[in-house]
Amino acid sequence: MPLFALVDANSFYASCEIAFQPALENRPVVVLSNNDGCIVAANKIAKDLARQQSINYGSGGYRAAKPTSMMFQPYFKVKGFLAHHNAAIFSSNYELYADMSTRMHRLIAGFGSSQEIYSIDESFLDLSGMTQWNLTAYGQQIKQRVKQGLGLPVDIGIAPSKTLAKLANHLAKKHKDYDGVLDLSALSDVSVNLLLKNLSVGEVWGIGKQLAAQLEAGGIHTALDLKLASPTLLKRRSSIIERIIMELNGIACIQLKEVAPAKQQILSSRSFGRPVSEYQEMEQAVASYTARAAEKLRSQASVCQTVSVYIRTDPFKTPSYTNHQTLGLVYPSDNTSLLIQMTKRALKRIWQPGLAYQKTGITLSEISPKGALQLDVFAPNPKYSANPKSDNLMRVLDEVNQKMGRGKLHLAAEGLTNKQDWRMRRDYCSPRYTTRWDELLSVH
Amino acid sequence: MSDTPKTHGGKRPGAGRKKGSGLYNEPTKVVRLPESQVPVIKEWLKARAKSPTHAPELPLPKANNAETLRPDASSHVDLPLFSHKVVAGFPSPADDNIEARLDLNEHYIRNPETTFLVKVQGDSMKKSGIHHGDILVVDRSINPVDGKIVIAAIDSELTVKRLSVKSTGTWLVPENDDYTPILVKEESNLVIWGVVTTVMHSF
Numbered sequence: 001m002p003l004f005a006l007v008d009a010n011s012f013y014a015s016c017e018i019a020f021q022p023a024l025e026n027r028p029v030v031v032l033s034n035n036d037g038c039i040v041a042a043n044k045i046a047k048d049l050a051r052q053q054s055i056n057y058g059s060g061g062y063r064a065a066k067p068t069s070m071m072f073q074p075y076f077k078v079k080g081f082l083a084h085h086n087a088a089i090f091s092s093n094y095e096l097y098a099d100m101s102t103r104m105h106r107l108i109a110g111f112g113s114s115q116e117i118y119s120i121d122e123s124f125l126d127l128s129g130m131t132q133w134n135l136t137a138y139g140q141q142i143k144q145r146v147k148q149g150l151g152l153p154v155d156i157g158i159a160p161s162k163t164l165a166k167l168a169n170h171l172a173k174k175h176k177d178y179d180g181v182l183d184l185s186a187l188s189d190v191s192v193n194l195l196l197k198n199l200s201v202g203e204v205w206g207i208g209k210q211l212a213a214q215l216e217a218g219g220i221h222t223a224l225d226l227k228l229a230s231p232t233l234l235k236r237r238s239s240i241i242e243r244i245i246m247e248l249n250g251i252a253c254i255q256l257k258e259v260a261p262a263k264q265q266i267l268s269s270r271s272f273g274r275p276v277s278e279y280q281e282m283e284q285a286v287a288s289y290t291a292r293a294a295e296k297l298r299s300q301a302s303v304c305q306t307v308s309v310y311i312r313t314d315p316f317k318t319p320s321y322t323n324h325q326t327l328g329l330v331y332p333s334d335n336t337s338l339l340i341q342m343t344k345r346a347l348k349r350i351w352q353p354g355l356a357y358q359k360t361g362i363t364l365s366e367i368s369p370k371g372a373l374q375l376d377v378f379a380p381n382p383k384y385s386a387n388p389k390s391d392n393l394m395r396v397l398d399e400v401n402q403k404m405g406r407g408k409l410h411l412a413a414e415g416l417t418n419k420q421d422w423r424m425r426r427d428y429c430s431p432r433y434t435t436r437w438d439e440l441l442s443v444h
Numbered sequence: 445m446s447d448t449p450k451t452h453g454g455k456r457p458g459a460g461r462k463k464g465s466g467l468y469n470e471p472t473k474v475v476r477l478p479e480s481q482v483p484v485i486k487e488w489l490k491a492r493a494k495s496p497t498h499a500p501e502l503p504l505p506k507a508n509n510a511e512t513l514r515p516d517a518s519s520h521v522d523l524p525l526f527s528h529k530v531v532a533g534f535p536s537p538a539d540d541n542i543e544a545r546l547d548l549n550e551h552y553i554r555n556p557e558t559t560f561l562v563k564v565q566g567d568s569m570k571k572s573g574i575h576h577g578d579i580l581v582v583d584r585s586i587n588p589v590d591g592k593i594v595i596a597a598i599d600s601e602l603t604v605k606r607l608s609v610k611s612t613g614t615w616l617v618p619e620n621d622d623y624t625p626i627l628v629k630e631e632s633n634l635v636i637w638g639v640v641t642t643v644m645h646s647f
Contacts, residue, residue, distance in 0.1 A: 022635045023600030107557040149558035149585040151637075433560070440563040440579065443595050443602045 002252040003127040003135070003158065003185060006165040007108050007142060010153045010173070012121035013041035016100045017090050019151030020433050020441055028087035035271045035424045036091050038062055038074050046070070049085055050078070091426035099434040100150065107149055111142050116256040124162060126256055131185070139181035159184040162254045163247035166205040167223065171195060196224035196248070206244050223248065262300045262367070268293040269361020273425040275314070276357045281422050282311065283344055284415035288407075289362045290343045291414055294336040295401070297364055298394060303332035303385065305366035307339055309346040314358045323350040331385035332368060335394060338384035339364070340413050467493065552642045558585035560638065562595060562602075569593070569604055571619035578645045580604065582638035597635040598628065604640060 009015060013031040018024045028046035030039055042050070050070035057065070057073045065072035075089075082089065101120045109115045112125030127135065139156040146154045157168025164184055172182040184192055202212035204223050220226050227248035243253045268289040276282050286309055297304055310324035325346040333339065343362050384390050400409045431439035466472055468489075477485060553559045564578045572593065574580070580595075588594050590609040595602055596616055605616035605626070614628040628634045 022597035022602070022637060025635075026633075103557040145585070149555070151584065440561055441602065442563045442565050443580070443604045444566050444568065 001128065001131055001160060001185075003130060003160055004162050004165040004252070004256075005112065005125040005127050005135075005139065005142075005156055005158045006118075006162070006169040007123055007125065007146075007154050007156050008169050008173075009104060009121040009146075010155060011041050011043045011047075012101070012152070013090075013092065013097055014043040014046075015152050016093070016097050017088070017430055018043065019100070020096075020430070021088075022151070024088050028082065028085055029090070030082060030087055031090045031092055032075050032428070033062075033092060035273060036075060036427055037271065038065070038072050039070055039078070040072065040092065042071060046082070046087060049087075050081075053081065089428050091429040093426075093430050093432060095432040095435050096430065100152065103150055104146060104152060104154075107146060108142065108154075111138075114256055114258055116258055117260070124165065124256055127158065135183045136181050136186060139183065140179070143180055153180070155180045157182050157184070160250040161247040161252040162256075163205045163244060164250060167196070167199060167203070170199070170203060193224050193227070196227055197222050199223040201226050204244060204248070206240065211241075262302055262369070263296075264365070264367055266293045266296050266304070266364040266367065267361060268296075268363075269310075269359065270424055271359045272357070272422045274422060276422050277353075277355060279351060279353070281415075282351065282357060282360060283347060284413065285360055285422055286343050286347050286362060287340045287411065287413040288415070289360070290340045291336050291410060293362060293364050294334060294339050294394075295398060297367070298334045298398060301370050302367045303334045303370045304339075304364040305329050305332040305368070306364070307342045307346065308363045308365070309343050309350070309360065310363075311347070311350060311357050311360045313355050319355075321352055321355055323352075325350045328366075332366070332370075333385040334370060335384035335390050336397065336411060337390075340411060344413070552581055553583075554641075555583055555585050559583045559641075562604075564604060564643075568618040568620050568623045569606075571621075572606070573645065574604065574619075574640075574643050575645060578643050580640050581642040581644065583641050584638040586639040586641070588636040588639050593640040595637040595640065597637050598626065598632060602637060607636070 011029075014029045017029055017031065024043075026045070028049050029043040030046050031041040032038065033040045047070070057067050057070065057077055062072035070078055097120065104121070105115070105117050105123050108123055108125065112127055113129075114126040116124040118124055127138075130138070135158050139158060142156060143154055146152055155169055155172045157165045157170065157172050158181070159165040159168045168182045168184045172178045172180055184195075187195075199222060200212075201207055201215050201220055201223055202209065204226060207215070207226075215221075215226065220229055226245060229245060246253050270285075270289065272285070276285065290307070306326060306328050308324055308326035310322065312322035313320050315322070327342050327346050329338070329342065347360075397409055401407065431441070433439060433441045549556070560582050562580050562582055564574055564576060564580060567576050574593075582595055586592070588607055590607060592607050593604065594607045594616075595604055596607070597603075598616065603616065605618055608615040608617050608625070612627075614634070616626040616628065618625065
């Protein structure tokens, strides 16, 4: 019988900070998004604190933000409240989180026959064939190993399908009694149904907001309703729903994806640390995001054939302006200099002088694996595609940057790093303890 | 040509000055030198003749923009481990016997996922060879037991001490007579962050 475990770290970003400053364990800890804008992670103490206060945060922040919760709300709304409760505030330290994530996934990998890294803080393990084991005890062992080895708290859900494992994980997190590990395969059908009855249908993996609304309208309110629903009775019968119903019934339909699928679209966007109104600065920002996206493109051995750029001013201030421009390439390419040329050309077409821009982003799309090139009789020979000289240059660029640190070697179009004061703000960033010699944790 | 041995002309064995009987007490050789350097070499030879054992260094001219080359320590170097003596000068017959490359990581880091590097401040562990500025290899997956050197969090500060679990209680013991052992009180919140496995000290 197939068996899956979903191992998921609690408040991952906040936990990474606490792992290197154990004294924070008893304080509210909050991590902010890019530019220290919104709250993206908070430890349990911070969440409980905010819940007690029952503040109405109103609208704003990320799309996921709710007026009842502090999460994803703009930082300025809770700044005073958090300071009053002696909360520790951090900017996102992506270097640290990425390294801790890699460590965690590798450490967990040894506990299953295969692993799917699902996100920065979650991975599925294949436990098939371990039906004779006490998997709750096994889960506790995984939990303990990650806690001791990395200082990160994880919760684990175990079940015969990935969808159920995800729900089990959700329950393990929610209810203290499970002590962070819930094995649905050890429970009777009746007990599982009782648990599913208390979960709303929207909490099932793969059921988005829209679909949830449709199901609710059709009288399906809980995960149990969906489990017992006959797919043929549903108004809009779809293979996706059918699959989810099978999964809820303990029939595994979604296999582990051990190799992450290549991205179909690469996006690189960021808000500025301060409004930008100089064309040259905007051009540098566009160039530097393009360079980063091109690097990602090459790392998955792909080429792209479309680039697009968008720029926008603060949407809450008038006059607000937002625009985008898409350009196609004659030949698909992965060359940074060509892509920067294109994005700069696109920017020129949408740039309006005299405005204070807040954000820009670039997108690479029509991505395909890099391979032999079909030449066009009527087009000039490609200078930047399937050209060994250009490929070698890009390889050296990537190798140097991998060895010496990101951005060590870059195109002049990106501007000088020390002059890029439009870069995002990270005022409360902790040291990059695990990736920089000069930022190691110090002990007395 | 006849087979009879020559009696006239040519080299006569044993004739001439004996080898090594000249100025330098060793065989000599004719070389071409740039004219400008002749006095330099002559000076040097004179000095060398005076004290052959402590010959001064040959003052060869340097290019104006020459710099001292420093070894570049930033790169990653694998040292090959041979099972045979290295034979220099021609293609090494030991090539077949290259076993592996010595990787310091492999020797000092058993659990890469749970191993962290931390930097020491202060000298409370001087006697165990841990000095200010040293880098410690800390493995968090090792169980902290009596006698291990550990990184402990007590009163919100991370400290490196030897863990001592005695009938008198749990102690964090410094290894420097200027410091006193810390008794971990019942009410204090002690977190053992990790166990020190190696100290890296540069001279």
